[in-house]
Amino acid sequence: PTPKAPTQVLTADAFGSLPVQLAACRKCPLWASATQVVPGRGAEDAPLMFLGEQPGDQEDLTGRPFVGPAGKLLKNALQTCGLPESAIYFTNAVKHFRYERVGKARIHKRPDHAHVQACRPWLQREVDTLKPRVVVCLGATATLSLLGSGFAFKEVRGQWLEAGNGLLAFVTVHPAWVLRQTTQSDRERAFNLLVQDLGKVQEEMG
Ligand code: URA
Numbered sequence: 245p246t247p248k249a250p251t252q253v254l255t256a257d258a259f260g261s262l263p264v265q266l267a268a269c270r271k272c273p274l275w276a277s278a279t280q281v282v283p284g285r286g287a288e289d290a291p292l293m294f295l296g297e298q299p300g301d302q303e304d305l306t307g308r309p310f311v312g313p314a315g316k317l318l319k320n321a322l323q324t325c326g327l328p329e330s331a332i333y334f335t336n337a338v339k340h341f342r343y344e345r346v347g348k349a350r351i352h353k354r355p356d357h358a359h360v361q362a363c364r365p366w367l368q369r370e371v372d373t374l375k376p377r378v379v380v381c382l383g384a385t386a387t388l389s390l391l392g393s394g395f396a397f398k399e400v401r402g403q404w405l406e407a408g409n410g411l412l413a414f415v416t417v418h419p420a421w422v423l424r425q426t427t428q429s430d431r432e433r434a435f436n437l438l439v440q441d442l443g444k445v446q447e448e449m450g
Pocket residue numbers: 296297298299300303308309310311312314315336420
């Protein structure tokens with residue numbers, strides 16, 4: 245289903261002052277309780293963008309997306325289906341960690357629609373700069389952020405969608421959802437679903 249445009253090669257500082265501007269963002273209140281903003285990471289000429297929900301605890305502490313347990317599971321799934329990380333730019337719909345304190349623990353709390361909306365222009369900047377061929381939406385929040393509220397996640401999971409200006413979107417489950425499954429066999433089933441979906445992306449990218 246692809247309009248195959250050549251990958252644009254961008255200079256090393258294609259994002260320019262974006263990380264500095266992100267760090268100064270006050271468009272929603274999440275910055276106040278986060279350790280730091282978590283910008284995207286990866287090659288700036290990557291043909292593939294992976295879009296998550298928001299940084300988790302370890303991402304908040306390190307300032308890098310997908311370095312915690314969900315990131316490790318995703319890495320494993322990518323290796324299983326032969327998608328090289330060097331072809332991927334990783335980022336999130338919301339760039340500050342939202343959590344609830346329970347004792348000493350910081351428990352992930354899903355961002356509200358308003359947080360996603362406030363962060364949306366940053367994602368647009370990343371898409372406009374990187375010009376990826378494909379954006380893989382991991383979970384419902386990423387799908388909402390990229391495609392708007394007209395899509396029910398469960399109906400579009402595993403599907404290719406047109407995201408405007410020739411950009412292709414693919415929707416799949418979030419790796420944290422795989423980790424949240426309570427039994428080993430459910431976790432295996434969920435992991436296989438993620439791998440099956442990412443296999444379609446691998447085929448598309450050739
Ligand atoms: N989950 C996400 O959605 N993004 C991250 O960076 C880490 C975990």
